[in-house]
Each structure stands twice: as structure tokens, then as C-alpha cells.
Amino acid sequence: MEKEKLFGLIDLNWRFELTKFKLVRWIFKSRWFPLLALIFNLSVFIIILLAGFIGGYSAGNYNFGVMIVWILWWVLLMLILVPFFSRMWCMVCPFPLFSDWFQRGKLFEINTGKHRGLNLKWPKHLKNMWVMNIGFLVTTFFSGFFTVRPYATFVLLGSIILLAFIIGLIFEKRTFCLYVCQVSGFQGLYSQFAASEIRHKDEEICKKHALKTCFLGNEKGYGCPWLLTPFNFKKNTYCGMCLECFKTCPHDNMGFFLRVPGKDLLIDEKRGMDEAWKAFIMLGIAMVFFLSMQGPWGILKDMVRATTLKGYLTFIAIHSAFSLLVMPGIFFVFSYLSKLASANKEVPLKKVFINFAYTLIPIGLGVWIAFSLGIILPNGSYILHIISDPFAWGWNLFGTANFPWTPVFTGLLGYLQGATLIIFYLFSIAYGFRLSKQTYPDLNQAKRGWIPMLCFLTLITLTFLWLYLG
Amino acid sequence: MKKQEFIAIIIFLFATIGVVVGVFAIEKYRLSKFYTVELIARAPEHGNWYPAKIKVPSGKEATILIRNIETVTHGFAIPDLNVSAGEIKAGEVKVVRFTPQKKGIFPFMCTVWCSDYHMEMRGELIVE
Numbered sequence: 001m002e003k004e005k006l007f008g009l010i011d012l013n014w015r016f017e018l019t020k021f022k023l024v025r026w027i028f029k030s031r032w033f034p035l036l037a038l039i040f041n042l043s044v045f046i047i048i049l050l051a052g053f054i055g056g057y058s059a060g061n062y063n064f065g066v067m068i069v070w071i072l073w074w075v076l077l078m079l080i081l082v083p084f085f086s087r088m089w090c091m092v093c094p095f096p097l098f099s100d101w102f103q104r105g106k107l108f109e110i111n112t113g114k115h116r117g118l119n120l121k122w123p124k125h126l127k128n129m130w131v132m133n134i135g136f137l138v139t140t141f142f143s144g145f146f147t148v149r150p151y152a153t154f155v156l157l158g159s160i161i162l163l164a165f166i167i168g169l170i171f172e173k174r175t176f177c178l179y180v181c182q183v184s185g186f187q188g189l190y191s192q193f194a195a196s197e198i199r200h201k202d203e204e205i206c207k208k209h210a211l212k213t214c215f216l217g218n219e220k221g222y223g224c225p226w227l228l229t230p231f232n233f234k235k236n237t238y239c240g241m242c243l244e245c246f247k248t249c250p251h252d253n254m255g256f257f258l259r260v261p262g263k264d265l266l267i268d269e270k271r272g273m274d275e276a277w278k279a280f281i282m283l284g285i286a287m288v289f290f291l292s293m294q295g296p297w298g299i300l301k302d303m304v305r306a307t308t309l310k311g312y313l314t315f316i317a318i319h320s321a322f323s324l325l326v327m328p329g330i331f332f333v334f335s336y337l338s339k340l341a342s343a344n345k346e347v348p349l350k351k352v353f354i355n356f357a358y359t360l361i362p363i364g365l366g367v368w369i370a371f372s373l374g375i376i377l378p379n380g381s382y383i384l385h386i387i388s389d390p391f392a393w394g395w396n397l398f399g400t401a402n403f404p405w406t407p408v409f410t411g412l413l414g415y416l417q418g419a420t421l422i423i424f425y426l427f428s429i430a431y432g433f434r435l436s437k438q439t440y441p442d443l444n445q446a447k448r449g450w451i452p453m454l455c456f457l458t459l460i461t462l463t464f465l466w467l468y469l470g
Numbered sequence: 471m472k473k474q475e476f477i478a479i480i481i482f483l484f485a486t487i488g489v490v491v492g493v494f495a496i497e498k499y500r501l502s503k504f505y506t507v508e509l510i511a512r513a514p515e516h517g518n519w520y521p522a523k524i525k526v527p528s529g530k531e532a533t534i535l536i537r538n539i540e541t542v543t544h545g546f547a548i549p550d551l552n553v554s555a556g557e558i559k560a561g562e563v564k565v566v567r568f569t570p571q572k573k574g575i576f577p578f579m580c581t582v583w584c585s586d587y588h589m590e591m592r593g594e595l596i597v598e
Contacts, residue, residue: 031474050489
């Protein structure tokens, strides 16, 4: 890690350990955490599933399932959880609970023996983000239904829970979370920008600890369910924050740290096309979502909501082509220009393409945060209604069932979205030049090679600014 | 099985089966305690009023819970008894209370143009 300061202000290596506070460490080491939070979350999802099933084909705006999942959860995820707390959602996600229980045979206690199920290893050539990339893209094909039809949300969530269980029967540990879950991929990508991390505290302690209980497990907890090696964590990408390593480490050497956002972007480890494409897909989806959900073009809404089969198939074709081919294609051209501008003939174009793709992570997250603001500010008031009447049965649990639809700060929405985009654009630039220096060995080459990528980032940001503010 | 494992399983069961059973138990109690009948509003091509015939006793207050489970606005009125719920927006729930004094069969209907078959969105209130 370079000893540099981000924006000339904050040391990139700065970190502050939150688990040095006794209460936090006690919570993290307790077997009841995150189990209790997870079970509570499961009960919320039971209500979501129930509301989705009961709600059927009714309007989504008065449905607990639709509102909690697509307004509250999605916005919490993009606005708070991922940017600040990395993959904290995975910590409390109830989807793999059933397969965990089946494999271990125990809900709370530790099973130090053989786990149940086939415990197969995931195919080597699929140990990447590609399944998640395609899975998430395909899921967005149905976005026009999820947000307006409760039953569609029920089917989606029910399918994910079922799939998590089936994969848990066949494959080892959290294979589903690591390589399949649609929600996992983008969290992994953007958690590289998160302002927190789980890492060892002292590298030397881990080196001297021969047994590696964080990986193998012991009587205090399971070996990393995410099949990682916590003793040498370098990136947030695949850490599901299950906290087992806190419980299994006999030296209390794991810590939860606040850090400079985006630090992982500079870690040159396991960078690949899968993560690069994830960045393109997320940007492409954000653009399509904005156009179809928040834009003024009714014809696009009709296409996404399958008013006609031809329109719907056109949407799928354009959406897929844009995210999988057009975005990466344009980026490839700029990568090629970068290599040309650098005049470096040694660095492979593939490395240029992959390394610079990580500059899209901050701006991509910014785009999604801006999009989330466009969801929560106009529609957030519906949540007050549905928490009082979750099944649209006429309940009034908290006295807010008749709270009218009240958009909040929508007059400021464009400014907030614009400011968000510019802030995250600046982060992309700050990390982009450092990535350029990692890519090209010579400083002058790095400077020249950076210019086309700066143009691309500026172009992307201007496009989204035009969309959000125009 | 150790005590903590047992407690965890109890909490799990409460959070899953307990929630489902609790929700339906509360709703069943609420409907029987506070409402005479629950009426579902759907356009004729999607099933029409359900139930299409409702019975209420004469001289006693009737409380009808009307749920619009569709994506279009409906309305509810019993013109002969001067009862109206006004507009019931998509997903909305409304309650009408009235005390029918005369026995007979009275039509109720949707009062908002909701579909091409709107005029067929009718049912019968039987006052016994």
C-alpha cells in the first residue's frame, strides 16, 4: 500500500478499530450474534413473503413486501450498508440460514464433526462472479414486475431461499453466497469501496499461529463458511462478515475497522474480468433502471412491464446488449487509447482494461446512491403506511395506516443526486490515477495513460448528471 | 441437546411459524370481532365482488370491510340505503358502517369507472 493521502487529506492506511471497545468485541465474539439478528431478519422476511403471497397481483405501493424490499431494503443497502459497513447485509441475511442449519445439524452450537449434505466443491471454472453477474442481470429482466406486483417479489425471494437451500445440500458451506447469490455480487464489488473492513490486527500473530483456526474452525466456531482465509484478508469482496473468525481466533487477533473508503481498490489481488464486467453490468443496469423507472418515457415503462411481448423482448435484448457488450465495448476503446497514449508496449491490454475497470466502482456506487435517493425521497412515506397495515387488511398497528403519500425534499432531489455523483466521481479520479500508476511502471506513462480513462469517467458522470438533472 | 441450542430453536420457531400463525390468528379474531363481512373489490373480468352476496341482519349495525386488491381505483355504494364508501384506491381498505332498517335485497355496486365491464361490477346485500 502506498503511503499516500487521499485528496491530500487522509492517510490511505488510516484505520480505527471498533472492536477495541469491549462491548463491541463481546458482541462480535458471542455465538448469539449475528444469529439473533439473523432470526429477527428472518421473521421480517416471513412477513415480506406472506405479504407478497397475500398481496398477489394487487398494487405494490400498499404492500409490505414490495415496499420493504424495493424501497427500504434496497435503499438501505446502497445508501448506508454497503458504503459504510461493507457486506453487513450478508451478516444478517436469512437466505442461507436453512442450509447452514442442515449442513451443521445445529443452529447454535458447534458441530466439529463432518457436515451433512454432499459437501461438493464448486466447479473451479465457476469460482468467480460470472454466475452472479448473469443471475443479477437476468433478475433485472423482471424488474418491471417486482416493484409493482407483490406476487413477483414473493416468487423471487422464495426462489432465492429455495435455491440457497438446494445448493447448500449439494455444495460445501456458503457456496451459494460466494458464487451464486444475485445480491452477493454487487455487494462484493462495491464493498471494496466501503468505509469499514474486517482484518487481522497483527500480521505477525497470524503468521506464528500455525493451526489457522479461522480457516479450520474449533470448538468456539466454524472455519470460515465463505471458504476464505481470514488470516490474510486483503479485500472485502468475498467476506460475508459472518464473524466466525472472531469466535475461532484464540488470540483475539481479528478486528472490525473503520478505514478510508475505497482502500481495497488499490489491492492488486484477484482482479479479473468477472469483477470488471460486474462493474459494467451495474452501471448498465443503473442506466436502464433510471430510464425505465424514474424517467419520463412511458414507452420504456410499457416495454419493461411487458405490455406487449415484442416490446418486452426488445427491452431484454437492448438491456443485455447494453450492459454486456456496449458498456464494456466503449470502455475497451478507451483502454486501448490509454495504452496508446502511454506508449507502453509491454503492459498487456487486458491488464489495462481490468485495472481501470476498478475506477468504475466509486462512480458506480455513486450512481446507485443517487438512484436510491430518487426512490426513497418520493416514495419513502409509503413505508409509514405499510408498517401499520402490512397485508393491506385494514390494520393500523402504529396509527400510521392512513398517512398520505408525502414526497420529501423532492425539490432538492436533483441537487442531491448531482452532488452525490460529483463526490463519487472525485473518488473515482483519486483512485483512478493511482490505478494508472499501478498499471504503467513509469510515472509519465501513467500520466499519459490516465488521460483517456479520465475522459471516460467524465463522460459517464456527465451522462448520469444529464439523466438525473436533465 | 444443550439449553442454548434449545433456546435458539424455540426463538427460530417463534420467528417463523409463530409469526405466520400469529398473523392469521389476529386477522381472524379482528374480522370476527369488528366486522360483519369482508368484501373484496375486483373488476368483473378479475372475479368481481367477493362475496357477491352478503347478508346482514336488519336493525343492527353492519360493518363492512372493503378491500381493493387491484391496481385500479374502485368505489362502493348501496344507493337504496344511502351508503357510500367513495373512492377506494388501488390497494386501499375502507370501512362502511350503517344500520339497515328495512328487509330486502339491495344492489351494491362500484361507483368508479374501473374497466370495460365496470357496469357489471355489482352484488347484492340481503337484509334479513
